[in-house]
Amino acid sequence: MIGFLVVVALLVAAVVFVVGLYNGLVRLRNASKNAFSQIDVQLKRRYDLIPNLVETAKAYLKHERETLESVVRARNAAVTATAAAAASPGDPAAMRGLAGAEGALGASLSRLLAVAEAYPALKADVTMTRLMEELSSTENRIAFSRQAFNDAVMAYNTARETFPGMLLAGSFAAAAPFEVTVAAEREATKVSF
């Protein structure tokens, strides 16, 4: 009888342990999903700003249609990629797609800004100045929430890969961080003499 009770107690303890482990992993996964929604808000805000920016720039950059169109194209691609990533945050394929689209958008935007340097009238435009200010402030927000998301993903992945979380790793897919590793983003740090 005592032996039976001990076995039952051990079984119960094991179940409680596994359930706790499982819930812990779910909590971390949800935390990372929640963190993505913060990026999502800011990305959408940026996508709303870009058409306005293009519209304002159009009046001045009559001979740069190609540049403007590439910005619009990149923006539309990024909107689609964001929707896919928001549906399953942390999914490696979706995150890669988003990172690629964001990288392309960043590159085309910086090309536009480089072109704009040559048009003092555009740089002096009040709407343009305001939009640029908004855009850079939104970029900061995105960078900040991206950091939070990547930290949450790392916490989840670490819990998933270390003991005892690895016991349940089979039912939890690894999450991918959101890293924009495209040349355009790196260029900013280049030092020129």
Add this chain to the structure above:
Amino acid sequence: MAVVRATFDFFEAQRSARRRTALLLLYYLLALPGVAAFIYLGTLATLAFSDVTSAGQGLWWPELFLGSLFLTAIVVGTGTAYHLWSLARGGGEGVARSLGGEPLALQPEVQEERRLRNVVEEMSIAAGLPVPTLYILRGEEGINAFAAGFAPDRAVVAVTEGCLTRLTRDELQGVIAHELSHVQNGDMRLNLRLLALAGGLSALALVGRVLMEAGSSSRSRRDKSGGGQVALIGLLVLAAGAIGVFFARLIRAAVSRQREYLADAASAQFTRNPAALAGALGKIVAGGSTLASPMAPDASHLLFADGRVRSWLADHPPPEARIRRLLALGETTPLPSFVRADLPTAAAPEPAVAAPPHGWSPLPLPVPPLVAGLAGAAPAAPSTRPATPPTAPPAGRRLTAAVTLLEALPPALAAAAREPFGARALCCAVLLDPRAEIRARQLALLGDGPEACEVARLAPHLAAVDRSARLALLDLSLPALGALSAPQRDALQADLRRLAEADGRLSVTEWVYLRVVARRLARLGTSGRPARPRAFTVDQVAVECRELLGLLARVGTADEAAAQAALDAGVAALGLGGSWRLPAASELKFERLDQVLALLEATPFELRARVLRACEASAAADGVLTAGEVEVLRAVADALAIGRPPPLPPA
């Protein structure tokens, strides 16, 4: 029904919630032998019909009864312990998730969701509570809502999608006020315990079902009679589980029904608009409040309304009865009324609430009745009814004040407060010094990253915000800080400390800001369960109270005699005799005060409430409530985990 006054003593409401927790435990202990007796009788009957029974045994078979009791205690105890454990880990968020909730974005794009967030922010500031985490139960068309969590600063409020689409703004406000008064009245912990208990008692039914299935499947394979017996015992345990669930319902009904009336009345008092809450209840009568989630029956006592069951087993009073009470309140209240404080009402069910014995009304500030009487500025409160002084402003003004405050905030600040990056910068920006050279040093400390730019961008807007609104602004930005990752939190804490100490000293205001943010950040990862008590009587914390009251006295006035009088008033309210020496300003150290608050936090609720009350008495002793006193009171209430309405600006 006695006509009572809808003026609340939040301390008293919280105390009665705790009394109900004791009642709950008693019922629980009574339910166990009840269930065990059922199993005993059932087994006896089963054995009587089979040939296993040993002849010569009468109706009383002590071993069997002890066995049943043991089995019941093990199963129910394990079930309850498991539920308590999972609730303790998940807290309010765990409950919201298990009911199918998903967190509401900080800056929702949908109009209805934005409205919900605004309503909750207004009500939280009016109630002096941290803005709770919001969840939406998507796909739930019924009108329902609940609040859950272990402490006001870790509260979760969830509403169904039906609430958003079918209620008007006023009705939504009434529902949210109802939920927030559950938070304020200390009902949430009671409700979580009820949840664990109901889960524990229904664990018996679960075990029964498993046994029954095991029995019937083994019967089909081999040994006929053994399997049949297992199935029979399973059926028995299942039936016992049903009895357990019945007891759980009964207990819930006994414990939670009155709390609903209380929360309705508090909601009406917050919004001064009982008709709106009645309207929401009316829509429930018409359209239902049922939740589709399979967890819903276990959690029904958490919910705003329980549209189905209408009997003495229901944990909510029938909506019609609630509407009647609310409308009775509305009839005597010319709406919208911001004129009278003490409307007679039938809506508050507990006379204990109506006549707080401590002469403490929810709105004694800025001119508390006793002081007003002493100063001759207003007629003294009638000694027979100290709770409702004629000078107390009406509660509806709280909400108006909160709305005014929110609307007066510069839009740039309000927008920043609602997203993590801006909220982080806002916390830094409130610490910026008005003196130019120190401010420059502070900005230099932050470096020249994007964070520093944002702080510099927000700083000019903050100049227009006065001191009392800054605390509210900080409150507003706390939910967004929840989105920070652990490294970001640490970086923010380090930044804040550096900013506060940039001028070589820490002012009381800076200390309060640091504490409020640090506490919020520290509690983010936890479920919010209170600390294990380390001190139990007021004598054990007398030294600590002296330092705290000394700080308040020093903050309130520069005059030595007035400060001593404030300290004496606090000591008297604490119930300790004698006159204490006022600590010199140099004796007050913030590190020590942090330790004091940490110790006071780890005390039973009664003691914490007494300390907070003493602090309020001390702050109000000279009849003037300075901005510094308000800030310290806020830090104390925050540390003691007691949600208190903030003092109102003078009318």
